[in-house]
Amino acid sequence: MLGKGGKRKFDEHEDGLEGKVVSPTDGPSKVSYTLQRQTIFNISLMKLYNHRPLTEPSLQKTVLINNMLRRIQEELKQEGSLRPMFVTASQPADPLSDNFREAQPAFSHLASQPLLPTDFVSTMPLESCLTPASLLEDDTFCTSPTVQHDGPTKPPPPALQAVKDSFSSALDEIEELCPAPTSAEAVAAETAADDSKAHPSESSIHKPEGLPESRTAESKLMDSLPGNFEITASTGFLTDLTLDDILFADIDTSMYDFDPCTSATGAASKMAPVSADELLKTLAPYSSQPVTPNQPFKMDLTELDHIMEVLVGS
Amino acid sequence: ADIISTVEFNHSGELLATGDKGGRVVIFQQEQENKTQSHSRGEYNVYSTFQSHEPEFDYLKSLEIEEKINKIRWLPQKNAAQFLLSTNDKTIKLWKISERDKRPEGYNLKEEDGRYRDPTTVTTLRVPVFRPMDLMVEASPRRIFANAHTYHINSISINSDYETYLSADDLRINLWHLEITDRSFNIVDIKPANMEELTEVITAAEFHPNSCSTFVYSSSKGTIRLCDMRASALCDRHSKLFEEPEDPSNRSFFSEIISSISDVKFSHSGRYMMTRDYLSVKIWDLNMENRPVETYQVHEYLRSKLCSLYENDCIFDKFECCWNGLDRQVEFFSVFHGSIVMTGSYNNFFRMFDRNSKRDVTLEASRENNKPRTVLKPRKVCGSGKRKKDEISVDSLDFNKKILHTAWHPKENIIAVATTNNLYIFQDKMN
Numbered sequence: 001m002l003g004k005g006g007k008r009k010f011d012e013h014e015d016g017l018e019g020k021v022v023s024p025t026d027g028p029s030k031v032s033y034t035l036q037r038q039t040i041f042n043i044s045l046m047k048l049y050n051h052r053p054l055t056e057p058s059l060q061k062t063v064l065i066n067n068m069l070r071r072i073q074e075e076l077k078q079e080g081s082l083r084p085m086f087v088t089a090s091q092p093a094d095p096l097s098d099n100f101r102e103a104q105p106a107f108s109h110l111a112s113q114p115l116l117p118t119d120f121v122s123t124m125p126l127e128s129c130l131t132p133a134s135l136l137e138d139d140t141f142c143t144s145p146t147v148q149h150d151g152p153t154k155p156p157p158p159a160l161q162a163v164k165d166s167f168s169s170a171l172d173e174i175e176e177l178c179p180a181p182t183s184a185e186a187v188a189a190e191t192a193a194d195d196s197k198a199h200p201s202e203s204s205i206h207k208p209e210g211l212p213e214s215r216t217a218e219s220k221l222m223d224s225l226p227g228n229f230e231i232t233a234s235t236g237f238l239t240d241l242t243l244d245d246i247l248f249a250d251i252d253t254s255m256y257d258f259d260p261c262t263s264a265t266g267a268a269s270k271m272a273p274v275s276a277d278e279l280l281k282t283l284a285p286y287s288s289q290p291v292t293p294n295q296p297f298k299m300d301l302t303e304l305d306h307i308m309e310v311l312v313g314s
Numbered sequence: 315a316d317i318i319s320t321v322e323f324n325h326s327g328e329l330l331a332t333g334d335k336g337g338r339v340v341i342f343q344q345e346q347e348n349k350t351q352s353h354s355r356g357e358y359n360v361y362s363t364f365q366s367h368e369p370e371f372d373y374l375k376s377l378e379i380e381e382k383i384n385k386i387r388w389l390p391q392k393n394a395a396q397f398l399l400s401t402n403d404k405t406i407k408l409w410k411i412s413e414r415d416k417r418p419e420g421y422n423l424k425e426e427d428g429r430y431r432d433p434t435t436v437t438t439l440r441v442p443v444f445r446p447m448d449l450m451v452e453a454s455p456r457r458i459f460a461n462a463h464t465y466h467i468n469s470i471s472i473n474s475d476y477e478t479y480l481s482a483d484d485l486r487i488n489l490w491h492l493e494i495t496d497r498s499f500n501i502v503d504i505k506p507a508n509m510e511e512l513t514e515v516i517t518a519a520e521f522h523p524n525s526c527s528t529f530v531y532s533s534s535k536g537t538i539r540l541c542d543m544r545a546s547a548l549c550d551r552h553s554k555l556f557e558e559p560e561d562p563s564n565r566s567f568f569s570e571i572i573s574s575i576s577d578v579k580f581s582h583s584g585r586y587m588m589t590r591d592y593l594s595v596k597i598w599d600l601n602m603e604n605r606p607v608e609t610y611q612v613h614e615y616l617r618s619k620l621c622s623l624y625e626n627d628c629i630f631d632k633f634e635c636c637w638n639g640l641d642r643q644v645e646f647f648s649v650f651h652g653s654i655v656m657t658g659s660y661n662n663f664f665r666m667f668d669r670n671s672k673r674d675v676t677l678e679a680s681r682e683n684n685k686p687r688t689v690l691k692p693r694k695v696c697g698s699g700k701r702k703k704d705e706i707s708v709d710s711l712d713f714n715k716k717i718l719h720t721a722w723h724p725k726e727n728i729i730a731v732a733t734t735n736n737l738y739i740f741q742d743k744m745n
Contacts, residue, residue: 067513
């Protein structure tokens, strides 16, 4: 479903471009330009989302890749300005989150065929081939990093770090959520941008701090939601699907797929269709209504008591 | 771990320091010139090796901090010992390298090998005396400048006052006093309040060689800003902005990335500065901000390959550049400094540009293709089209063999060229 939607957009995009072409002679070069642009766009996304370094990635590299993505997006927007669904009237002034949302359709067609690697996916490690959620996981790792990359490489001691990290970062998120729910995104971004003492792990793990912040404000909130705590407290790092589904049916549960490496592959593949659906719901990229950053916030508020219970209990 | 990550001659040229990815510093020393053998300058031999930085783990972020030495800068020599600053991503250290060629002998309570003597056997007292010993070179850390950088340090530069130095990371530049390790002053901060708005980072910074309140820093967007510390405590507003307007005919998806400046170096006089971006070397006159006075193409044949180079990350390689030193034979003519600039490329090639004659040459640093003590043969790279004899096609270049770090002796025509794992030292042919 999501995949088809994504493909349709691409095809229409291409058709639209060709339809707009002034003269037939312009056709092929315009198409190849579009192809090249799309290739570069995909490569850029690959670079940003698939990198799982043990050390902090280069901020310069990330900024340059991000600028590339933004530029391509601007071009796409301008070209597609005839088409209403490309116009997002209430677009938040947040190019990075745009990138994030728009990134989803780029990979959404991958989601529909989780086990069928495309050219790009084939170069990725197996875990990330399975779902686009694995790409989202990298954002999730902004808040629970060690679980991800320490999973396969260094088991127990960093695992403790992961518990502490997601714990402390989630606590911070909760604190940030409390005062200003509607501006929580900005607040979360701000506090995450504060590199030093108080909010250590939530920002840059894979990416330098701040870059994924607002774009993954949703994912941050996801991490702070109780599901995480229950999971880490009780089962180690295996995701508890049923609990997630019960509590956060409307929220993109793919955010919880923070550890495909250590979780059973069955669990990972099971998550794929769920996450794809959730992607559609929560990340309507080309819709003109403001994307739902506020909704998870509101829902989180109601779950804060639950979180505190779990924290106190564990 | 033996990947060389920085190369730097000291102020006299007698010592050559290299840093590597494993956190080690290796210092080479030039042999004293043999006056009878005037056709050969002294060779460089290993003088000292020490572990400068160790890998660390940032527990808050759960990330490793690499021990790779990003930069080494020598202090001018003030006494018998040598001092250098070496830095990794987060911490700068001041190292003292000193020689010991005498040791005390004749202790009363200890044997020469260190064992304690039986006190009952001591019948007379003697005064220990210093006797010559085999030369020992010791390196000891004298200062550790830590915890001042959130982002990765890319540059350090010692001020012409020889008391302060700056360290630059992606978003901030700090000013230190060499004696004070628990305090540094932030002089540039380009971090936006909202990190989502971040589009530009600092890539290199250097103090002016003569003016101790002036420094420059380059950015990932191809701009250089000159700042004067007398203007304000926080130099967020530049005094000069050097930027060349983009050439519309060369516009591509990668225009911004290839414009990112990877190195900036002042000339000795301080009148000019040189910048290196991905494809070219530019010479700027500090009095002219709107364009460089000279531009040299390092490997223009890569322009059509930028997409592949983006995919394999080579487009992010940070090449350094350097000016020639003073030619010793004509050192009265200061115009001879700054007449040649050198930078590295791929396939273990490095390039030199003669600013006066506008000639350039491509040379190769490799053992297979060059016998020792033979003159290097110039190389030529051709496009994907017809290949002449002895030319190398751009498609057969090895992009894993990159020369990022080169250095020129400050007084003689001796150059140090670092390939991935090896250090080559070349000198010009003396007649």
